[in-house]
Amino acid sequence: MYKIVSLLLLGAFCAYGQGVSADSLQARIQKLEKEIRSIKQQQEADALEKLRREAGEAANISQKDESKNKVFRTGQRSLQAINPEMSFTGDAYALSVLNGKGYNDAERSGMGYRVLGLHVQAGLDPFSLAKAVVEFNPEEGVEFAEVYVTWNNLIKGVTLTAGKFRQQFGVLNRWHDHALDQYDYPLALTTILGEEGLNQTGISVDWLMPGIWADAQTLTMQLTNGSNEQLFSGEAFSFPALLVHLKNYYDINDATYFELGLSGMSGSNDGRIGLPRRDASTVLAGVDATLFWEPVNRSHYTSFLWRSALFYADKRQSDLQIKAAGVYSYMEYRLNERWYAGLRWDYTQPFEMDNSDKSITQWAPYVTWWQSHWARFRLEYIYAAAHNTEAPDNTLRLQLTWAVGPHKHERY
Amino acid sequence: MKKLFLFMMLFSVLHAGTKLSVVTTLSTYADIARKVGGDRVDVHAIVKGNQDAHFVRPKPSYAVMLQQADVFVTTGLDLELWAPTIIDRSGNPNIRSGQPGFVAAHDGIELLDKPTVLSRSEGGLHIYGNPHITTSPLNWKIIAENIVIGLEKNDPEGAAYYRERLKAFNEETDQRLFGAELVKLMGGPLLTRLANKGTLIQFLKSKSYKGKKMIDYLGGWMKEGLSFRGKTIVAYHKNWIYFQHLFGLHVLDYVEPKPGIPPTPRHVKSLIEEMRKQNVRVLMAANYFSAEKVNDICDKVGAVPVMVPMGVGGAPGVDDVFALADYWVAHLKKVFEQVNAK
Known part of the structure; x- marks a missing residue:
């Protein structure tokens, strides 16, 4: 972030040095500020998205049984749960x-x-x-x-x-x-x-x-x-x-x-x-x-x-x-x-x-x-x-x- | 003017006739039903907010209430064991288990405290898991969703209306639980998942956003509850387990030696000794239990009692679910401040 701001200021200074008019300079500064805001927003959005992803991972319960060595059993003779x-x-x-x-x-x-x-x-x-x-x-x-x-x-x-x-x-x-x-x-x-x-x-x-x-x-x-x-x-x-x-x-x-x-x-x-x-x-x-x-x-x-x-x-x-x-x-x-x-x-x-x-x-x-x-x-x-x-x-x-x-x- | 008044009266009578009649076991379900049902429902509860839902007598007047009900909301577990009796006596086929008018509020809630030993030697055990689901605001959203499903089945024209109110209820619950700022950042469903898993606070403490610790964005009851998070209490009965899970409270022991078994002198004596030894200074109980017993134990160990209602309407000013959670959290916070100041 510091580097970006420094570059923008340097650009503005160079432009000034090259005899660009004050109005034009002002417009360029505003444009660059807008770009900075946009970059900052994108960074915040990325950070938030990363946070949400991490939160989702923290909240996920994955207990899927990946075992391929399963034993299969029947419940057809174990229906006591429906006894009176x-x-x-x-x-x-x-x-x-x-x-x-x-x-x-x-x-x-x-x-x-x-x-x-x-x-x-x-x-x-x-x-x-x-x-x-x-x-x-x-x-x-x-x-x-x-x-x-x-x-x-x-x-x-x-x-x-x-x-x-x-x-x-x-x-x-x-x-x-x-x-x-x-x-x-x-x-x-x-x-x-x-x-x-x-x-x-x-x-x-x-x-x-x-x-x-x-x-x-x-x-x-x-x-x-x-x-x-x-x-x-x-x-x-x-x-x-x-x-x-x-x-x-x-x-x-x-x-x-x-x-x-x-x-x-x-x-x-x-x-x-x-x-x-x-x-x-x-x-x-x-x-x-x-x-x-x-x-x-x-x-x-x-x-x-x-x-x-x-x-x-x-x-x-x-x-x-x-x-x-x-x-x-x-x-x-x-x-x-x-x-x-x-x-x-x-x-x-x-x-x-x-x-x-x-x-x-x-x-x-x-x-x-x-x-x-x-x-x-x-x-x-x-x-x-x-x-x-x-x-x-x-x-x-x-x-x-x-x-x-x-x-x-x-x-x- | 007179004609207009008569017309309005007639309109209101006709309109009242079209309302869905909803009967709930618990007063907390009734309040949620009112919040999501709005003007389209007429709601009555059987169990008062300061009454023990286990021990309600299946009075004939309850059967009459159910006879006229379009929707009956009950936990659907082994809490209100008297409910099948009044359903049978009502002779109302639409509200029987499995029918469109029957709502099992617990459906979709991950039950805690599922017993591993099914024996009365464990006291009044609940075979499916702890049924006191209303003590966590996280569960209210699932309960509200279940109630809306029941309302939609019986009043399909009102579906959009119910869904809109459900959304508003969920949003308000999230904001009151986590604070508006955090909900805006993370979204209610994600925070709910983290809270249900018991990892929310740990997660928020370990992360930062915009140069600020995530925990600093936390608001609502969860923020208030940080003051007693990780603390140890004694409870009277195992009916706060969902609240404890959400707010990170530990329970040293219960006044009842086993669930549903009245406290014996020997158990109380050993509980007092343990409270002294472990320096536990807070005893939490539903306000239908004996204040004398609770105060007696507290006096002996220098502890402070927290006697609060289990349901809406169970204490003055506790007029809805939000006021109920306000009451729980505010009382616990105050008591821990008192204890810490000693």
Whole structure:
């Protein structure tokens, strides 16, 4: 650069020395200055281009395998990646039956496991999803707890399910027992809907309705075999049962929601053989309510849940009639990242005739400690009292529930 | 006047009806969707900026949002594991995986922290790699491109409009990241490639242009970040990995003993000892984690906490992605100044 400028100045000086006019000299100087600028710009552009090239080289990742000695392998017998999503859940306990003897007809103090569940799910094809839950139970052996296929794409907002499934009567009947907030289903549920709750084979249509009087409403209709032995036809389940559930969901604010559900169900029962339909029918009704609070930015540390439900059953067989009602209510508070504490109250009439002055009441305080998202301990005490009927024994139970694999709950 | 007003109302109602309905999981995706979608989109997010995206309850009202959505934007990895449930419940076939209304924001981003051992003994591992992609502004440009592809599929007439806005968004992101002068010299894509590879600062330090070190042309967040580049911090959870990679931060350890596992007293004790030993004085955490826990650790080692939102809207004034990165960088810079002054 110095040389160029010197040459230009020398040229200008020579020109001056040769008697060139001042104007002409000025023009030549300007021309030369322009040339200098142009050369400088070109040099800068070249430098920038070089920089960009170097930057490009610095940013390039070249890991191309140049080896010619490749080994070729097939993946045709290694398609395990498309196996279904599988997980196991375990549910074990240590129990103390507090009746002085340490046992009763149903349970004995000691340790045992309630169930080992195998949960499998996968997309069947572009149109449907299959789910199966197989339970290994020490008393009942292997049982298909749920096996069903769901179609989500039939009509916008409508989901169709076919198979055996836990039914949408209230909230908790839909859940598996390892997912419950207490060890057992509420007493009203097991007393009125049967020990295992409502779990029958049929079809279910769920319609996510346009919100009319709530932020979300779902209407569920389920037509199933009436295979529930206590309420319907048991083994003679060719008489169907129809369930209708309307869920009304309200977002009170970002942290709080309220949900109100109404359930109704009707079907013929085991007195249907030989009797007119109206003389052998069972009608169920239920109301459930949930209030849940969990601040969005404290969801690891605190929450409050209140859930209650009322069950009513009316089973007629000719002149015989069982009417029973039950209710539960529980509250649970999350104390911190690992600890929850709760209390459930149960009240139910026994599912038998002439029960108008009979009832059982239970109180179940409990604490739950989460070791991690996949392992949980729970200590639960059950105090039971009865009026004109036999009360269950009081118990103290330590429960361990765990899940391996991608198991997750879809509760909210 | 009254007629004109009614006409304008009618026009705005009709016009509103033609907008694409976009639902996103994260608030950061929502902001990017608004920036590239402009007036042609109506955007709603499910996860708040100060909420942990792992643990969102699949509420029925979210299913209603998705039922009405034309486009659903989600990370597409194992971050929002609750998303398939609300998609199923919505009964909206257009937003299912593989359909035109489904956008997987991560597509095209080189994922970091891919696990070599797939076991729960490693805690809440993410099997495809770390899904917290929004913590690097470099990734925003890929996310924006993915969102635009989703918008174009559902509103082909708006393609030119979306592309124009995408270009503007990318340019602004580049300028805020690297400074206008350096972007003018080198171009955003080239700087992005260097930054992604982790060689940008080294390259700029080793080169000169017009008699000036290239590093002196650097501006924006990357320049601000030079004040904490190469420094070591402790983090609460592994959700800053893309930010750390971009800004050259080292992480000594995490408050969680393994991802997703609540801190145990033994782990916290050993972490405190290690922080003292290594003289680490900054603890960074998303603001949905326990401030009490973070402050307690910081008090014991004389460290300074940096509790910042993960997403847009997660703190006052953090109204868009640019304000979000401003917030992250400014807070870290200030904290390191504080620490250095001690």
